[in-house]
Amino acid sequence: MTRTRATTPGPDASLQFDSRGGLRHLLTLQGVMRTQVQALIERAEILRRESGGGTRPLDLLRGRTVINLFFEPSTRTRTSFDLAAKRLGAQVINFDIASSSTVKGETLLDTVHTLEAMHCDAFVVRHREAGTPEFVAASLRSRAAVLNAGDGNNAHPTQGLLDVMTLRRHRADFAPLRVVICGDIRHSRVARSDVHALRALGAGEIRLCAPRELAPAPEEFPGCIVRHDFDEAISGADVAIMLRLQKERMQDAAIPSEAEYFQRYGLSSARLKQARPDCLVMHPGPINRGVEIAADVADGPQSLILEQVANGVFMRMAVLAELLAPDRHAAIGA
Numbered sequence: 001m002t003r004t005r006a007t008t009p010g011p012d013a014s015l016q017f018d019s020r021g022g023l024r025h026l027l028t029l030q031g032v033m034r035t036q037v038q039a040l041i042e043r044a045e046i047l048r049r050e051s052g053g054g055t056r057p058l059d060l061l062r063g064r065t066v067i068n069l070f071f072e073p074s075t076r077t078r079t080s081f082d083l084a085a086k087r088l089g090a091q092v093i094n095f096d097i098a099s100s101s102t103v104k105g106e107t108l109l110d111t112v113h114t115l116e117a118m119h120c121d122a123f124v125v126r127h128r129e130a131g132t133p134e135f136v137a138a139s140l141r142s143r144a145a146v147l148n149a150g151d152g153n154n155a156h157p158t159q160g161l162l163d164v165m166t167l168r169r170h171r172a173d174f175a176p177l178r179v180v181i182c183g184d185i186r187h188s189r190v191a192r193s194d195v196h197a198l199r200a201l202g203a204g205e206i207r208l209c210a211p212r213e214l215a216p217a218p219e220e221f222p223g224c225i226v227r228h229d230f231d232e233a234i235s236g237a238d239v240a241i242m243l244r245l246q247k248e249r250m251q252d253a254a255i256p257s258e259a260e261y262f263q264r265y266g267l268s269s270a271r272l273k274q275a276r277p278d279c280l281v282m283h284p285g286p287i288n289r290g291v292e293i294a295a296d297v298a299d300g301p302q303s304l305i306l307e308q309v310a311n312g313v314f315m316r317m318a319v320l321a322e323l324l325a326p327d328r329h330a331a332i333g334a
């Protein structure tokens with residue numbers, strides 16, 4: 001696939017927001033206000049109740065068409081967008097890249113314009129190149145919405161939203177929270193979106209912990225504390241968000257062996273004892289047991305990992321409803 005980038009990665013407020021500051025697309029959480037994050041969480045909770053926890057179909061998006069365009073592998077994000085749209089009554093096309101004309105050389109934009117010509121209301125886009133969802137949004141010929149399902153190391157906004165939604169079910173007040181995010185921060189779109197979401201809700205302290213080779217440029221995360229020693233970083237933490245080593249995005253980073261990495265940066269039950277006794281453990285998945293997290297911690301009583309997955313469906317329902325049916329959406333639970 002070849003294409004020319006029309007825009008550089010990074011948020012473009014004029015694209016993401018309409019003239020009244022409402023969401024037109026969801027490309028990044030940078031610039032999204034506290035009230036908008038709170039409203040999406042409230043909506044996701046209402047949709048959880050209205051749908052009987054996902055057992056009762058709703059018809060908010062009846063007559064709408066959502067196309068999932070995933071150019072990178074996904075289990076959680078793709079399945080939950082699919083379920084979310086269907087549970088709201090939309091038609092969903094899971095575009096199969098491998099059997100599409102993309103393999104004959106059709107460009108991303110020609111693909112998007114072809115699908116637009118058949119009429120669709122939303123594109124859910126995942127791509128290895130940062131900035132692709134923004135590029136698609138800037139190039140549309142219709143009023144379709146673009147939802148970023150993860151672009152390179154840039155952003156994964158629905159993951160950030162579902163993570164703070166999950167956390168808020170356990171901690172109503174974010175102000176006293178000390179949150180440590182540990183792992184491959186440099187290549188992590190989740191870290192970027194989590195930091196934006198946590199900031200929007202006023203998290204008291206955000207510590208980023210990574211080996212030097214995988215640490216971010218400090219100016220990328222102003223206000224966050226950057227550490228390279230996990231024992232120091234996790235001390236007294238209220239929340240530990242663990243990240244996978246994203247080898248698919250590493251070009252030259254010299255990383256230690258998996259065994260050495262686990263010894264220095266893995267969340268074992270012994271290391272978790274250095275955090276607060278009620279420290280919550282999160283991970284966006286997929287997890288690598290014995291690399292960034294021990295199996296007994298991932299499956300243990302402090303782990304919210306599967307709650308994050310479950311909440312992802314309701315948050316994606318909320319985002320789809322907000323972008324595609326804001327008036328009908330507002331009427332539900334009002």
Ligand code: CP
Nearest residue numbers: 074075076077284285
């Ligand atoms: N958290 C996440 O994006 O997982 P998937 O790659 O399985 O979608």
